[in-house]
Amino acid sequence: MTSDEELTALLGEPTEAARDKVRSELLEIDRQWIAASPFVVVSTSAPDGSCDASPKGDPAGFVQVLDDRTIAIPERKGNRRADGYRNVLLNPHVGLLFVIPGRGDTLRINGRAHLVSDAPWFDEMVVKGHRPVLALVVEVDEVFGHCAKAFMRSKLWHPETWQPGAVPSRANIVHQTDRPLDSVAELEKYYGATYSQGLY
Numbered sequence: 001m002t003s004d005e006e007l008t009a010l011l012g013e014p015t016e017a018a019r020d021k022v023r024s025e026l027l028e029i030d031r032q033w034i035a036a037s038p039f040v041v042v043s044t045s046a047p048d049g050s051c052d053a054s055p056k057g058d059p060a061g062f063v064q065v066l067d068d069r070t071i072a073i074p075e076r077k078g079n080r081r082a083d084g085y086r087n088v089l090l091n092p093h094v095g096l097l098f099v100i101p102g103r104g105d106t107l108r109i110n111g112r113a114h115l116v117s118d119a120p121w122f123d124e125m126v127v128k129g130h131r132p133v134l135a136l137v138v139e140v141d142e143v144f145g146h147c148a149k150a151f152m153r154s155k156l157w158h159p160e161t162w163q164p165g166a167v168p169s170r171a172n173i174v175h176q177t178d179r180p181l182d183s184v185a186e187l188e189k190y191y192g193a194t195y196s197q198g199l200y
Contacts, residue, residue: 021144025068030143033107035061036100040073042136043095044087044113052083063098064121069140071109072116074125074132077200085136088113094138097146102157104148111141130200 001007013019026034038060045051056062056073064072075085088094092114098107116135125132155161167173171187179187 022142023144024141026065026071026140026143030107031065033100034063034065034071034098037098037107038062038101039099041097041099042073042084043097044084045091045093046087047090050087052087054084058127062125062127064124064135066121066137071138071140072119072121072125073136073138074122075134075136076127076130076132077198085115085134088115088136094136096138104151104157106146106151107143108146109138109140109143111138113138128200 001010023030039055039057040063041053041055043051043053056076058074058076062074064074066072084094092112094111094113096109096111098109100106113136116137117133119135122131122135125135151157168176169188170191171184174187174191175182175184
């Protein structure tokens with residue numbers, strides 16, 4: 001498939017409601033959703049087309065709404081690859097997916113982002129005494145709700161469908177893919193009870 005016409009012929013035209021639901025500013029209900037969401041996926045792409053989708057999570061309300069057209073996502077301690085941030089330095093366009101556990105519908109925001117290393121509102125992003133050293137500021141171009149069908153099909157929030165043991169443990173995966181010189185026992189200890197101490 002190579003054209004928009006072919007795609008439309010296959011999938012059909014969107015309904016008027018689906019086509020026209022996109023907004024350019026946050027409504028109060030969008031602010032409420034962002035305040036209730038502890039998890040957002042940030043999607044970016046580099047000029048060469050390479051892509052990145054990075055999960056960001058913190059206590060609900062960690063994403064700050066600065067005004068009706070601007071939000072800010074704090075950076076927390078991680079692996080320091082910063083793939084998405086490096087993309088933003090070259091291509092500001094981002095796509096965000098806000099998730100509320102137990103809800104099938106989601107909130108989507110598309111916009112243009114830039115990085116900020118300090119601002120007065122960083123003080124409102126402190127968690128467990130840790131102030132972020134970086135934030136992703138997103139200027140909203142599009143905001144809209146997304147229906148629950150994907151979550152309904154996947155039964156994502158149905159515990160009886162969960163199979164965390166369907167693949168090897170994180171320690172086993174890392175041993176096979178990233179750190180073959182480390183024993184599984186060493187990696188199990190690393191990803192064990194003390195792993196959560198390095199979140200902030």
